[in-house]
Every structure is written in C-alpha cells, then in structure tokens.
Amino acid sequence: MKCQRNCPGTIEDGYCDTCGLAPAKTEQPAKTEQSAQIAQTASAPQIAQKPTGKCRRDGCDGTIEDGYCDTCGLAPVDKAPQNTPKSQPQVPKQRTETQSSSRTTGTGALSTRTGGSRRGSGRTGSSRRFGSGLVEIAPIAKVDxxxxxxxxxxxxxxxxxxxxxxxxxxxxxxxxxxxxxxxxxxxxxxxxxxxxxxxxxxxxxxxxxxxxxxxxxxxxxxxxxxxxxxxxxxxxxxxxxxxxxxxxxxxxxxxxxxxxxxxxxxxxxxxxxxxxxxxxxxxxYVGGKSLKDMLKQRRDANGGDADPLPLDQALEFLIEIMPAFAYLHERGLIFCDFKPDNVIQSGDQMKLIDLGGVVHIDDQEAAIYGTVGFQAPEMATDGPSIASDLYTIGRTLAVLTTDFRGYQSTFKETLPDRDSFEVYQQHEAFYRLVDRATRPHPDDRFVDSAEMQEQMLGVLRQVVAAQGAPKPAASKVFTGELRTDLKSDAPRWQDLPTPLIDLTDPAAGFLASITVTDPAEVLALLKHAPQETTEVRLRAMRAEIDLAARHGFFGDAQQARERFAAVDGQDWRLAWYDGLLALANQDWAAALSRFDAVWAALPGELAPQLAMGFAEELAGQHKTAAGYYDVVSRTDPAYTTAAAGLARCRLANGDRAGAVEAYQRVPGTSSAYAISQVGAVRALVRAHPVAQVDVKSLADAAALIERLEVERAQLAELRAELLEQALTSLRGGFKIPAAVLGGAKTGDTGEKDVRFALEDAYREMARAAHGSDKIRLVDLANAARPRTRT
The missing domain is CATH 3.30.200.20 (Phosphorylase Kinase; domain 1)
Structure with a gap:
C-alpha cells in the first residue's frame, strides 16, 4: 500500500518505509472556516482538523494533541496495532538518479556512497525514545x-x-x-x-x-x-x-x-x-527550550563563562532531529538556516521551529537566508543543497560542545585545531565528525543526512563507552572481526573486518554464492562473474592481497589495485584495501596513512581505528596503538583483537595490571574468551624487560588458572609456566605465597613444594604429548622433582 502523506514510500508492517509514519486516513480532512476562505482566495493548502483523545498504541499512555501523541510522537490509529515492531531502522526507497549519482570529490577526500549500505533514519515502532536511546535526556517541563x-x-x-x-x-x-x-x-x-x-x-x-x-x-x-x-x-x-x-x-x-x-x-x-x-x-505552539537557551542558561549558571553542553547530550539532541532533515531532503526541501536557535526541546522531543528559510532545491529564484558562522561557504554562489544543510549541523555541533569563540569571525568557515578544546582531544572521532561535516567543498561532506546520522551514532557509542557503559551495535558498512586462530593472540591483519558487500551491486548475488576461502579458488570463481562490477573488483583485489601475503609477491595485487582505482579511485574501500596491502607488505607508515583516510571518511566506525592500532603496534608505537585499541575494545567488547592488542601494548609499556584488565574485557560468551584468559595468565607470569614479575602477580595468575576451562594439557602448561617463575623468584630471595600451588592455601611455600607441583604439571603435559616432545617433558619433570631420601 502506498503512503498517502505526500510521500513516495510504501506502508510496511503498519509504517511507511520512507517517512517512518503511520498511514494517513483516506477520508478528506475537514477544513476550518478560515482555511476554506484562504483556499478560495489565496490557493492556500487545506488544513486538516487533527484528532484528539488517548493514544491507542500498545505500551503508550499519551494523549493525542494536534494530531500526534504527546508521548510516543506518532500519529493516532483507530486500533492499537498487533505486535507493533520496536524501534528499528527502515530501508528507504531508492533515490532518483540525480540524487544518488556518484560524487566527485574536490579535495581528494574519499567518497562513501556505496548504494546498498545506506539505511533510512525514520523512527518507527510503538515506544517513544529520545534520539538513539543511548543517553538519558530529562524532559522539558511544560510551562504556561x-x-x-x-x-x-x-x-x-x-x-x-x-x-x-x-x-x-x-x-x-x-x-x-x-x-x-x-x-x-x-x-x-x-x-x-x-x-x-x-x-x-x-x-x-x-x-x-x-x-x-x-x-x-x-x-x-x-x-x-x-x-x-x-x-x-x-x-x-x-x-x-x-x-x-x-x-x-x-x-x-x-x-x-x-x-x-x-x-x-x-x-x-x-x-x-x-x-x-x-x-x-x-x-x-512548541513550548520548551531551544538549544541556544540551554547554552545561555548554562553560561549564566557558570558566572558568565561559557559552559558547553556535555558531548553525549549534544549528539543525542541532534540525532533526534536528524530524521526531520531526512524527511525534508527526501522532498527536495532545504532548511538552510539551522542553528541552536531553531531547534527546541519540547517535553521529550526535539523540533525544528523556524521554517522561514526553507526552500526547494530546484528553486533558483528564492531568497536565501542563513546565519554567519553556520552558513556553508558555497551558499552565495552555488545555492542551498543537502550538503549545505549538513554543514550547518556540523557547525551547530561545534558551537554546542566547545567555547567556540570567533566562530562568526576568525573561524567563520574553519575549525580551530584539535588541540584547542579538550573535548576534541578526548574524542578524536567527534572532531573528525565535525571536520567532515564542515569541509569547504560540499562533495567532501557526508552524502546525506542518513549517513551523517549513522556516523553520529557511532561517535556517540564511543563517547558513552568512555563513560563506562558500552552499548555496541553492528556496523552497516563493515563486518565484524574475522579472527579464526583462537590459539594465539598475536596481531594478524587477516583478522581485521572487511567492508560489507553493496547489496545493490549487480553481482551481489553471485558473490554471495562464493563460500570458498582459499584466495586462488576465489580468483578462479570470479572469472565466471556475470559482469565485472565494483564488488567483483574488490573481491578480486582482496584475494590477490591474500595470495601476495602467502607467497611474498605483490605484483598481481598491485595490478588489481590499479584496475580498481582506474574506475573507482575515490571509493573509500580502495583506501581500506590499500591499507591491507601495505600491512601485508610490512609498510606500516603507508598502512597508517590509508586507514587514517578511511577513518576521516567514516568517523563513527571502529574498524579503521582497529586497523590504525594494528599499524601503530607493528611500527613499535605501543602507546599510540593502545589508544586506538582502548577505544575499540571499550566501545564494542566483541572486537577481541582490540582487547588482545591493548593488552600487548600495555604490557610493552610495563603495565601488567592494565594488560590483564584488557584481556578481561573479552565477554565470557565470546569464542576468544579462553585464549584471552590464557593471555591474562601469561601477562601475570612472564617476565618482561619493563614489567618485572612480582609475587602478587603470581598469586593472581594462580587464581585465574583455577577458574580456567581449557584442555588439561594447556592448563598444565600454564601451571608449569607459573611454577617455573615461582621457582626463579624463590632463588632470588623472594617469599612465595602458598596460593601459587592452587587451592585455598595460605601462608608461604618453599622450594620443595613448588618443585613437586612443577613435576606434576610436566607429567600432565607429557600424557598428552607424543614422540620426542613426550620424552622432553618427562626429562623436565625428572629435573624438577626435588631430591628425596629413599
């Protein structure tokens, strides 16, 4: 069924897949006497009388006011829908060719238009939540x-x-x-x-x-x-x-x-x-408080000094308003003059309140209104566009979250350096978000409001996680990590996520049928692709990189890269695979540069930050790498490679306790949980040039071993490592707590007991070994056994 709200969408599951609203009633709306007169004399639009009464949606106790519920914010229904879906994104209708054509960048920035990766931003569902629902926003009380x-x-x-x-x-x-x-x-x-x-x-x-x-x-x-x-x-x-x-x-x-x-x-x-x-x-009438009023109120309460909004709140406010921009843009309307003055929080909802500057994108004669410091630089010459609206949103974010002095003069078309404000220093992803939204060339900004909202959500998740409450979500452009080796936590670039296939690509179905993983087999199958599309070239490039890493010859991979660049040179995925190729070739600086470009294009994504962590770690920059790993693993604990990388870097910097904390971030439900716990034990036991072993870490390691659920041979191997280190410490004159022997023992222990325990560990390992390895372990057990009289 088609949506009847002057919208090209289709009603699915009770809601429009484009505007996200409930279907309009088919009856002719009643007109007020005044609106009827206007319609006859001035061709004004007909004004419908809005229904009133209680909202009948499941789980909502709001009241219908002026045609919408004051709680859930949705249009009324005659009968509460059954099994109304919770808030889920809807896939929008495909845009017209003029709206969805590929962009050309003006300053060498990467294009992020990949067709099928786009998602709608309309709100659906019966429950009302503010913005993303990630931040608690207090409703604004109604006033007279x-x-x-x-x-x-x-x-x-x-x-x-x-x-x-x-x-x-x-x-x-x-x-x-x-x-x-x-x-x-x-x-x-x-x-x-x-x-x-x-x-x-x-x-x-x-x-x-x-x-x-x-x-x-x-x-x-x-x-x-x-x-x-x-x-x-x-x-x-x-x-x-x-x-x-x-x-x-x-x-x-x-x-x-x-x-x-x-x-x-x-x-x-x-x-x-x-x-x-x-x-x-x-x-x-929208009773409430504008974002400008909020800033003024905070300034007054701070003795006249600027007090910007908390970053999580500012992002949540604008995420809440982004569907309104998507709605306008889908209809060819440009808001033009967005700024903190023109958006109000009313109750538990944000609303655009001043439509005076709205113009149709095709109207070349309309007067253009904007505000210095918010208006995009090209407005005077090129006129309004979706990109110019996104620019105003980026500038508004900057004004809301920093003491942005000179934003209407010195910095009226630029941003201060990242070091200028603490919020930029603490959250580099946020700085990159604002930077991309406000780039001088419109083609270098976000593709549309849906993409910008998605990246804002990604940044907000990082901000919320930094406060101690991870709320991860699956990326819409990257897979999860591809970790397959669960016996080692060494850095492997093959474990990095990979870009998702664009489902609108003509060869998407064919590529989905390729289930083999051997790169040579993949290349053989790709020769039978129905046509050479962007996704086919990407898959071939990845297979060539995998082969190059296996055989050490990078000529074919480079040629595949050049073939793709000749057609899709600005695609951000080219930069991603450039980074992988550089990692495979051990060119850490080049890898870092390309992954940095991907992050600049997709500031809310975790995958490029994880890749930058890999490149920095492999280059020996452990402190810098730890910063990237920390953000990724804290935001989404499912990135277990980030937790392992953080542990390695912390240990390299002498932070043994920090390394253990990093390993402990891996959820117990993860397939990598066991190897992470093994890593934590070894972080406590093994000596390091910077992080020397102490007796407390040995006791902590013993406690971890007691809780481990791994094979008996591996458990015995960990006990052997622990007891070898305990024996070394004893010889160095240290007292060793009896807890290192396992169980609930108290007090200290001596060399004899440690040797007996070490002998048992080696013999347990020998039972699972074969050949020369078995003989070696038996010899170690005999050597560890203390001398006794018979």
Whole structure:
C-alpha cells in the first residue's frame, strides 16, 4: 500500500518505509472556516482538523494533541496495532538518479556512497525514545505559554540591520536613541523594527494575539489563541519588515508548500492569514527550550563563562532531529538556516521551529537566508543543497560542545585545531565528525543526512563507552572481526573486518554464492562473474592481497589495485584495501596513512581505528596503538583483537595490571574468551624487560588458572609456566605465597613444594604429548622433582 502523506514510500508492517509514519486516513480532512476562505482566495493548502483523545498504541499512555501523541510522537490509529515492531531502522526507497549519482570529490577526500549500505533514519515502532536511546535526556517541563511573552517587545539596537544592504541601522547617536523605523542611510531602504500586532488584536477573525514571543531574522513571532479550535495556543510569525520583497517572498513560499510538511520533529503549519496588508503564518505552539537557551542558561549558571553542553547530550539532541532533515531532503526541501536557535526541546522531543528559510532545491529564484558562522561557504554562489544543510549541523555541533569563540569571525568557515578544546582531544572521532561535516567543498561532506546520522551514532557509542557503559551495535558498512586462530593472540591483519558487500551491486548475488576461502579458488570463481562490477573488483583485489601475503609477491595485487582505482579511485574501500596491502607488505607508515583516510571518511566506525592500532603496534608505537585499541575494545567488547592488542601494548609499556584488565574485557560468551584468559595468565607470569614479575602477580595468575576451562594439557602448561617463575623468584630471595600451588592455601611455600607441583604439571603435559616432545617433558619433570631420601 502506498503512503498517502505526500510521500513516495510504501506502508510496511503498519509504517511507511520512507517517512517512518503511520498511514494517513483516506477520508478528506475537514477544513476550518478560515482555511476554506484562504483556499478560495489565496490557493492556500487545506488544513486538516487533527484528532484528539488517548493514544491507542500498545505500551503508550499519551494523549493525542494536534494530531500526534504527546508521548510516543506518532500519529493516532483507530486500533492499537498487533505486535507493533520496536524501534528499528527502515530501508528507504531508492533515490532518483540525480540524487544518488556518484560524487566527485574536490579535495581528494574519499567518497562513501556505496548504494546498498545506506539505511533510512525514520523512527518507527510503538515506544517513544529520545534520539538513539543511548543517553538519558530529562524532559522539558511544560510551562504556561503566557509566561514566555516578551515584557518589552523591541529589537535591540545591536541587531538592527538593513534587510537590503546589511548595514547597521536604527543606532543611537550620543544621547539620542536609535530609531525603530526609518530609512537606511546607505541604500535608502525603509526599515521598521516595531511589532505590528499588540495584545488583543484578532487576526483573520480567528487568532487573538497575546503578545510577542521573540524576534528573528525573518520577522516577529507572536503568541495567540485560536478562537475556533479549543482555544489552543498557536504561534504567528509575521514579517520583520513588511516592505522587504525578499522577506515577503519567503513568507509566500512558506504558505505554498510548508503546510504539507508533516513530521513529528518539525513544527506544524496550521494556516496562513492576512491582517492590515501583512501576511502571518500560523503554526503549532512548541513550548520548551531551544538549544541556544540551554547554552545561555548554562553560561549564566557558570558566572558568565561559557559552559558547553556535555558531548553525549549534544549528539543525542541532534540525532533526534536528524530524521526531520531526512524527511525534508527526501522532498527536495532545504532548511538552510539551522542553528541552536531553531531547534527546541519540547517535553521529550526535539523540533525544528523556524521554517522561514526553507526552500526547494530546484528553486533558483528564492531568497536565501542563513546565519554567519553556520552558513556553508558555497551558499552565495552555488545555492542551498543537502550538503549545505549538513554543514550547518556540523557547525551547530561545534558551537554546542566547545567555547567556540570567533566562530562568526576568525573561524567563520574553519575549525580551530584539535588541540584547542579538550573535548576534541578526548574524542578524536567527534572532531573528525565535525571536520567532515564542515569541509569547504560540499562533495567532501557526508552524502546525506542518513549517513551523517549513522556516523553520529557511532561517535556517540564511543563517547558513552568512555563513560563506562558500552552499548555496541553492528556496523552497516563493515563486518565484524574475522579472527579464526583462537590459539594465539598475536596481531594478524587477516583478522581485521572487511567492508560489507553493496547489496545493490549487480553481482551481489553471485558473490554471495562464493563460500570458498582459499584466495586462488576465489580468483578462479570470479572469472565466471556475470559482469565485472565494483564488488567483483574488490573481491578480486582482496584475494590477490591474500595470495601476495602467502607467497611474498605483490605484483598481481598491485595490478588489481590499479584496475580498481582506474574506475573507482575515490571509493573509500580502495583506501581500506590499500591499507591491507601495505600491512601485508610490512609498510606500516603507508598502512597508517590509508586507514587514517578511511577513518576521516567514516568517523563513527571502529574498524579503521582497529586497523590504525594494528599499524601503530607493528611500527613499535605501543602507546599510540593502545589508544586506538582502548577505544575499540571499550566501545564494542566483541572486537577481541582490540582487547588482545591493548593488552600487548600495555604490557610493552610495563603495565601488567592494565594488560590483564584488557584481556578481561573479552565477554565470557565470546569464542576468544579462553585464549584471552590464557593471555591474562601469561601477562601475570612472564617476565618482561619493563614489567618485572612480582609475587602478587603470581598469586593472581594462580587464581585465574583455577577458574580456567581449557584442555588439561594447556592448563598444565600454564601451571608449569607459573611454577617455573615461582621457582626463579624463590632463588632470588623472594617469599612465595602458598596460593601459587592452587587451592585455598595460605601462608608461604618453599622450594620443595613448588618443585613437586612443577613435576606434576610436566607429567600432565607429557600424557598428552607424543614422540620426542613426550620424552622432553618427562626429562623436565625428572629435573624438577626435588631430591628425596629413599
């Protein structure tokens, strides 16, 4: 069934797979008397009466207000759906060719457009959660709308500018206050900064004005009461300067198409009315607090010094609003003027509240509105685009999370260095996220809002994990790690994840049928591919790299790489396989450079950080490598290679306890759990040039061995290593606790008991051995046995 909300999507499982909303009713919506008049005289959109009452969705006790539930945020249903799916992402419809064509980068950045890896960002399900649900966000308590009115509705002199030439107007001179109306001395354009409506005015015979709420770049905003619809509170926005043709055009544009915009995260447009020759847009009253208000409140509470939002909260706020951008962009609409002022938290939901700058992407004549410091640099020459909207989101993130001084002057089109702010230093992935969103060339930014939201989620998971609460999720562009050798935790580049197949590739089905793992066999099968596609070339390149690592000849792998680059030179996956090729060829610096490029393109992904950890460790940079491994294993403990790498690097730096902690991150349900526990034992037992063994670590190792569930021979081998080290320590004059012998023994032990225990361990190992190895172990057992009288 097709979605009927002016949306190309299809209803699946009770929800649209594009806009994420419940299906609209098929009946003709009732029009208010006022909207009927507008439809006849001004061709305004029809305004539907919204249902009210209790929400009937399972698990929701909200109330329907203005057509949406105030708890779950979804449209009402006649009957609660059965088995309503929980919040799950929906796959959007394929975009038109003009929207989904491959990008060309302007500064050598990597393209991340891979077709099938895209996922929708609409919210579905019966339960209401804020953003990603990863961060607890306190709802904003509802307040009396009348209490939000401006006591003195006046535009401050510092914000009075000519709408035509943007020069200051209405400024004071000496003791004479500035004019609130007059003519610009620079270009002669008239200006008027006084509100046209006062308390008690009735606009359009329906809306009684209560007063002014605010003033902005496009006009005064008034609070009013709808006399025809349950005396509900509404907001009316008029023109700041009614003689300004651009402002008038923006208002008319809103009248033409914004009444059709319907999304839970976007303020609803009810009507368009005229009064005394001026136009007013009537919209939903959204009681709450804007992100700008939050920053101001935090600054005031901090004695006037900036106090940015916590990073996890800021990310969660914008993740919550991203589906609204996806909704607008799918309909060819560009918001243009996003900034902290234009998004409000209302209850437990975020909403875009100012649609005055929204334009259609194909409208070449519309007036473009933006704000210095947020507006993309190409807006003046190339006009608005999806990329320019994503730029404003990135800039907003930077302003929300740092004391970003000079963002409208010195840094109006750039970012400060990463070292400028602690939040950037602590969370490099976040800095990379903001950096990619705000790159000067639009083609170097994120492909669309869905991709940016996915990367924001990845960064947020890293931030949350750093606070001690890992909440991992499967990547939509990478597989998990490919670890197969569970008897060793040595670094193997073959264990790294691999990019997922683009399911829209024509050869995806054929590639899925290839189940062999031997690279030579894979290459033989690829010769029968129905056509040589991007994914076929990628699979061939990976097989050639595997062969090169096996035989030490890299010519064929390099040729496969060049064939792919000739067609898909900007694909981020080329950089990924370049990194693998460099690792196989032991060129650590080149590997690090290519993996760094992948991370720059996909800042929320863990795979490139894991790969960078491998490259740094193999290059001997253990401290740097430990940083990458720490982020990866803390964020997603399923990356057991990261935990092993972190342990190795910590041990190399003399941190024996830290190495054990790293091994302990591996979940008990993982197939690598046993080898990680073995690694923890050996980290405690084995001597190291920096991390010398102490008797406490020997006791800790014995306790770990007691809990291990591995084969008896391996258990005996670990006991032998422990007891050999205990014997060495005894000879060095150290007292050894009896706990090293196993069990609940207390006090100290002597050399005789240690030797008997060591003999038993070697004999246990010998029982499972064969040939010369068995003889060697028996000899070791005999040598370990203490001398006794017979």
């Amino acid at each position: 709308p009348a209490s939000t009115l401006m006591a003195n509705p006046e535009v401050p002199e510092s914000k009075r500018y000519c709408a035509k030439c943007n020069n200051p107007v209405g400024r004071s001179r000496g003791d004479r206050p500035g004019r609130t109306s007059g003519f610009c001395p620079h270009c002669g354009e008239s200006f008027n900064f006084t509100p046209k409506l006062v308390k008690g005015d009735v606009v359009g015979g329906q809306y009684e004005v209560a007063g002014a709420l605010a003033h902005g770049g496009l006009g005064w905003v008034y609070l009013a009461v709808d006399l025809n619809v349950s005396r509900r509170w509404v907001v009316m926005k008029g023109l700041l300067n009614s003689s300004d043709e651009d402002a008038l055009a923006a208002a008319l544009a809103e009248q033409r198409f914004l009444a059709e915009v319907e999304h839970p995260n976007i303020v609803k447009i009810y009507n368009f009315v005229e009064h005394d020759g001026a136009g007013y847009i009537v919209m939903e």
